[in-house]
Structure formats: C-alpha cells, structure tokens
Amino acid sequence: MSALGKDLLGLEGLSREQIQLILDTAEPFKEVSERPIKKVPALRGKTIVNLFFEASTRTRISFEFAEKRLSADTVNVAVQGSSVSKGETLVDTARNLEAMRIDMVVIRHPASGAARFLAERIRSNVINAGDGKHEHPTQGLLDLLTLRDRFGRLEGLKVCLCGDVAHSRVARSNIWGLLKMGAEVAVCGPPSLLPRGVEALGVTVFHRIDEAIRWADALNILRLQLERMEAGFIPSLREYNRVFGVTSERLTRAPRELIILHPGPMNRGVEIDSDVADGPSSVILPQVTNGVAVRMAVLYLLAGGAPDWAADPSRVEER
C-alpha cells in the first residue's frame, strides 16, 4: 500500500502529513517538465485509463502529460453524457476495466461520490479528477502548491474562495486542504451560492467581496457556471460582476498585495476582470504548470513510489 492508501478520492480523507508529502514530492517533478526530454521512467509498464464522463480540457490534458512524463501507458475514454444514458452502468464499466488489468483509473464524473463508488469496486488505484460537486483533490493540491511557492508557507495564510462555492468541487478540496495545512479559510459570495452550514467546516463567511479583499492574502476565484443564472441563484451576470466580480479597481483598496488564483476556465468580465486575470498578482498560469507536477506526484506515490525516491526522481532510473 502506498503512502496515500489505494486511492486519491479527496483531501478530506488525507492527513496533513500526506498532503505535505504530495507537495514535497511535486517539487522535484516540476524540474522534469523543464527538461528538453520530459520523461522519467517511474511508471514504465503501468497502464492508466483516463475515464472522463464530463467534458474537460485542462484537467484531462494535465493528467495525460503527467502520466506520459512518468512513462505510463495511457488510454483516454471520453463518455459523453451519463453512463446511464449510454446503457452501461458505472459498475459494469468498472468491472470491464478491472478485467483489462489496468493499474490506475483517473475518473471525472458529474455525480458526487462516483470516484469512491469506483474505488470500492475495483482493485486498481483510483484518482478523482472531479466528482460532481464533491471534490477535485488534484486541483486543491495544485492550488496549495502554487500558494506555497508564492508565500513560502501555508500555515497562517488567509485564503478566500470567492463565488459559487455551493456547486464547486474545487472549493471543497481547497477548504479541506487549506485547513489541514493550517491556513485560514473564508468563502465569499451571495448566500444563494454558499452551501448550507459551510461555517461549521471552520471557514469564515463573507457576503461582500470588499470584505474578502480587506481580509485575505489570496483570493481563489471560482468559475460561475452560466446555468446558475437560469436556475435562479443569481439575477444576472451583469449584476454578479458589479457586486461580486474581482476588478482591479476593487483590488486597489486591498491593504496588501493580493494573490489571485482561478481554477479555470475563466469567464472574463463575470467573476474576474481581464486586467486582474492577466495582471502581476495573478498566478493562474503557474497553477496550470504546477498541475502537471502535482499529478505526477500523486500518480507516483499511488503507484508505490517511496518518499525517499521522491526527493530526486532522476535517481529512479538508477535503481
């Protein structure tokens, strides 16, 4: 069993030490992506299926690069629509994959709990690449890594998750990850987009973006799905931008430099203005770079990689 257990389903179930291990393991993997030949043999001979039941560009490509740079053999399966509408149930899909003797499954699914469902039914390692509104642990980890790069620490850092927290798996993974690493966490948004009882998780709640800007060291600005307006959670995108949008004008009132994260894809001019997204405080592209390193670390650790190797992946080949 690896240092992370069989699967990575969410950050709620990880200890501070396990998160620390992943982040530390990711550090040397960053360098692999900077080499002319971006490959280490750590997962040579391992077969990995990227099983995506939901459209995703960034996450799927990031996982695929991470797998390939670790020399794994990968297959991408994109199932449009839910498994039910395709006639095959998730449990049958799982059994078929098992029968093909794959080592790992990376799953993205619109139903909360789908990754766990799969993990409980197959022997392969399962990595949750986003399940419904539940968790997106590798996104949470890459956000942690990016914050740690920038601030040199996570302990005591004040991070506010802004926007549609209710429907966000990114928010949940961030809340768990940040709290476990000793950061202070807040959420900011209209009450109609905040989940019931969120303060019981140990987070501060703001309803005005200006309060969040005054409080925070970093804002993680969540994507506002356009269907939230149609479903009656907010009146209009225009008003959302005026009341909750992160604009450079608002940021000028911050008492200190505020680091800006966004999990993407961005709705420019809705939750975030372009000059903020492209501005000097934005770490949105470093997040993407770190995504590959964090996913390499997770894959490597789940495959049984030992922490002492992780300090220097180039030594893997020597063993």
Place this chain on the structure above:
Amino acid sequence: MNPLLLRGGRVIDPSRGTDGVADLLVLDGRIEAVGHHIAPPPDTEVRELGGKVVAPGLIDLHVHFREPGQEDLETIATGAAAAAAGGFTAVCAMPNTDPVTDNQAAVGFIVRQAIRAAKARVYPIAAITLGQKGQQLAEFGELVGAGAVAVSDDGHPLVSSHIMRTALEYARTFGIPVADHCEDPTLSAGGSMHEGLVSTRLGLKGIPAAAEEIMVARDILLSELTGGHIHLCHMSTRGSVDLIRRAKQKGLRVTAEATPHHFTLTHERVEGYDTHAKMNPPLREEADRDAIRQALVDGTIDVIATDHAPHHYDAKEREFDEAPNGIIGLETALSLGLRELVEPGLLTLSDLLARMSTIPARTFHLPGGSLAVGAPADVVVFDPDARWTAGPGDFRSRSRNTPFLGASLVGRVELTLVDGREVYRRG
C-alpha cells in the same frame, strides 16, 4: 380449520388497554375467548407461548407493492408475504403503480390479487387525481365502492392547492382520508438527501426541511378550511411535528405517520454515498429524529408506517444521484420499534403496538387492531427478547434494499394469523 389455543402468552390489546398473561382461543377464524385457563375444545391445536407476546396483527398504512407494472420488484403476493413475516395482517398499498390505481378496475385488481395471495390483507389506496397528474380528481365514489380505503398521490407531490382543497372537500362525502406526500417540488428539485452539513460535505444537492413543512402547513390550513381529514405521510422534520402539534391543539382532522427509518437513522447514514440511505423524504438531522420520536410518544404523530419501497439491487448499485428513493421496511419495522422506542423506554410495548395496529386501524377506518372477542383473528405472536441479525435470507420481499442488512435487531415475529389462518410461521 381446527381451533387454535395460544396458551400462556403475554396478551396485549391496546384497543382495550389490557396487558397480561392469558390464553387466546381462535375458533372459525374469530377470537372466541381471551382469559385464564381456557379449556380447549376437541381437536384444538395448542401452542405454548410462555415469554411470547400475543397482539393484534400490525397494520401498515403505507406500502408500495409495484404490482401492476414492476412485478420484478415486488408483487402483491410477495409483498403480502413480507407483510405477514413482519407481523402485519393488513397493509394499505399506494397507487403509484403502472398503470396508476385511479379507477375501479385497478382497485378491484389489487383486491383480487390480495385475496389470491391469501397472506396479509391488502387495502388499496387510490389516486387523488387521474394518473397522479395533479389535475383532475379521480372518481372517489367509484374507487371507494371498489374497495379503496383512502386516496393519495403519494410519490408525486400534489402541487395545486386548489385540487387538494377540492379533494379534501369531496372525500368528506365518503368518509375517507386524503393522504399527502408533502413536498414542494420547486424546493426539492434535483435534491438527493437532506440539506445540511452532510450534503455540503458530500457535494450532494440537498432537500431543505422547508420543502416538507411548507406543504404540511398548506395541508393543515386546507383541512381547517374544508373540514376534510388530511393524513400526512412519512413526516421527517421537527418543523412538521410543531405544525401538526398546533393543528391537533386546534382540534383539526389531521393525522400523521412516521417511518421506522426516520425515527432510527439520520443524514449521517448517507456518508460514503450509501444508496440504501437514499429516500424521500430524506433522512434528517438528529434533532428531527428526536422530534419524530417525541411525537410518537405524545401522539402528535399517530402511527408508524413503513413506506415499504422495493427496488432492484442493480438500481441501488449506482451513483447516489441516480439511485432510486426508498427502502423495504415491512420485515424490520417491529424490530426497529422495539429497539429504538421500547428499549430506551420512550414507549411501552403496548403503546408501540397501538401505533402499529390499533391507531392505524382507526385512522383509516379499517377493521382490526383489536383482540376483542368476536373479532376476526388477525393476530401476531412475537418474541420480544429475541436478538437477531438481519441477513439477505431473512426477507420474504422480492427486494433487499434496506440499510438494516447486518443490523442487530430486537424482537422476532413467530406467528401471524389472518382470519385465524396461519399466514406466517417462523422456522
């Protein structure tokens, strides 16, 4: 049929408030005598029941038997057999079958299938509206004539307050209750569990308590307006209990039921996305569960009903959002009542049996719920002290969707009689 003497059991009859060791003689399908040292007539079968309880057969006002339409999940015969195994001598079958029980022929079909099955009695509940579409009233007069004992659009929230009003008014003609599944669908849409801290953590869309309470409040107001008898199905929240309590203080014709799962489990049971904890209304918070228990103690909630809802193994073996609502309940209801309500000292055994037999009979104007001499011998015998663990082989139902598989249960049904006829015997 030979006479049957049940000798030396603890005979509890909530309808008369009696509880003591006695003999009970069944003759020609009726209770011939209850008393001490009854001399058995010739050819009497005698059963010695020291330590066992003899009580009126249990009556469940809320089951789903899936026939017609989904006989692979449950039939009237398998459902009635499950009922008998759970100590129930009568159940009321909800009309959300396929086709819907909204006409005389459909009601008659259920009555005939139940007679053919010859297990527990099955009383049809007919639909309030044609096709349970919430638009046009079904023909209550014809339905009652064919054997319906109540009307309900259970499974489909009756949104129109106007239709609910006219249903309550019109039902008065026939003296039947209107049973409502209280749910505001605009608040519950897309929800798959109780809205609270657990739904927040699991990332599942929640159903707020207010989705139920809004309709409970509406139904109570309409009962007051019309004088009609509203029966509120499977109450799950503390707020609903408060509303019903006030309605009863005003003397309104409001009755209510609660399920064993709502007085036993809370939303924490959904942890791990356990689809056997998915039901509608959803499992709520501890304060809600405690309020339901208290309401069963003080009578705010009149009866325990199971909402027995069979589903295929496959249907529950899937993503939480996509799994169907509901669990089977007939064969664990008495044990859960004993374990959760009697053992902790909330209800006496007699009070529990009242909420599971005598009061259900009164609520829906059904025969039974009594051991009076001359009454049909609908009787349950159970061992109140038996400890057992529910395994898949213990169920007569065609389905196994229950969160109580593997649970430690208290009390076990030994014998169930309907009209003096043995419809279940353990072992």
